Amino acid sequence: MTADTDTRGQVALRHLSKAFMLNGQPLPVLRNLSLDIRAGESLAIVGPSGCGKTTLLRLLAGLEQADSGQVLIDGRPIRGVGTERAVIYQEPRLLPWLTVLENVAFGLEVRGIGRGAAQDRARHHIRLVGLADFEGAYPRQLSGGMAQRVGIARALTVQPEILLLDEPLGALDAMTKLTMQEELTRIWAEEGVTMILVTHDLEEAIFLADRVLVLSRDQGVGPRLIDVDLPRPRDRSQQDFVAMRRQLMAEFGLH
Known part of the structure; x- marks a missing residue:
């Protein structure tokens, strides 16, 4: 990466909204979402199916257009796909x-x-x-x-300045998945990119992310940001890691 990595890869969402039509009626999936993502940060996006996780990632990639609001990278609104972003999918598509x-x-x-x-x-x-x-x-x-x-x-x-990952490890077996989470952490640290990850795996979110964005299908519940203030490298058996996992599970009514 270039010498100005620490100032490249900043992402800003400003009043972002997106709805899809279902049976002739609009179905909002993102509502007036504003968020700043720091250059070089690792952000995980979690939530139930249908809450807008992948839609948000596609908006960031420039593959979808918002109904209202903006996505800005380094202060500039995006216009479709761009070379400063790269997407990694669940299937590598080689x-x-x-x-x-x-x-x-x-x-x-x-x-x-x-x-x-x-x-x-x-x-x-x-x-x-x-x-x-x-x-x-x-x-x-x-x-x-x-x-x-x-x-x-x-x-x-x-x-790229920004890596967008859509369930990149979801199709792997459990042991390979753990190994790849370690590898992603190492690569992110070495390359200095901004990493934005969609995952259904709450433990994976805690292991990889600096912050976790929790989205909900409930229109009355807004998005929540949770700081993952744990030292790296992270130990899944460590008490604070387990407590963070419980906190995230509680967000979804799990115990």
């Missing part, structure tokens, strides 16, 4: 006919960067995610966790 190296370099090549330079940069990020020995492998030869690492490397290779 091109099966390309190797790991070719998949990671692909985004640079379509932006006009020469193959040699693109692959040199891709190799750096393949090493970052721990797959240096697999750059010649094809997607069919990778485990689910390895394929998701390739997706992360591909997103990082274009050097």
Whole structure:
């Protein structure tokens, strides 16, 4: 990342509202949401299905347009998708006919960067995610966790200011998921990007985030922001971590 990383990647939501039509009636999913996300922050978004988590992420990505309000990055309103943002989905969506190296370099090549330079940069990020020995492998030869690492490397290779993650670890088995949470924490710290994560996993939110945004389907309950004031690296068995998990569970009426 460049030297001004600490001032790039700031996100501001200003009076953001979005509704969808259901049986001819508007169904609000986001209502007058305002929020400042610091450059380099890790923010997790949690809430029940239908509360607007993925809609918010798509608005941040420029894949949806708000009914009213604005999304600003570094003080400028966004206009559709942009090179300062990269999205990582639950499925890595690798091109099966390309190797790991070719998949990671692909985004640079379509932006006009020469193959040699693109692959040199891709190799750096393949090493970052721990797959240096697999750059010649094809997607069919990778485990689910390895394929998701390739997706992360591909997103990082274009050097975004902001990583938008939509349930990126949701399809992985429990042990691989824990390992990938550790890896995401390390990569986020090393790269210095702003990370905005949608997840249904409350423990994952606590493990990864500086703050957790809790959304609700109830129109009478506004969004809540919870600070995760725990030291890193985080220990899931530590008393304060367990207490934070209980606090988040209570937000959803769980015990």
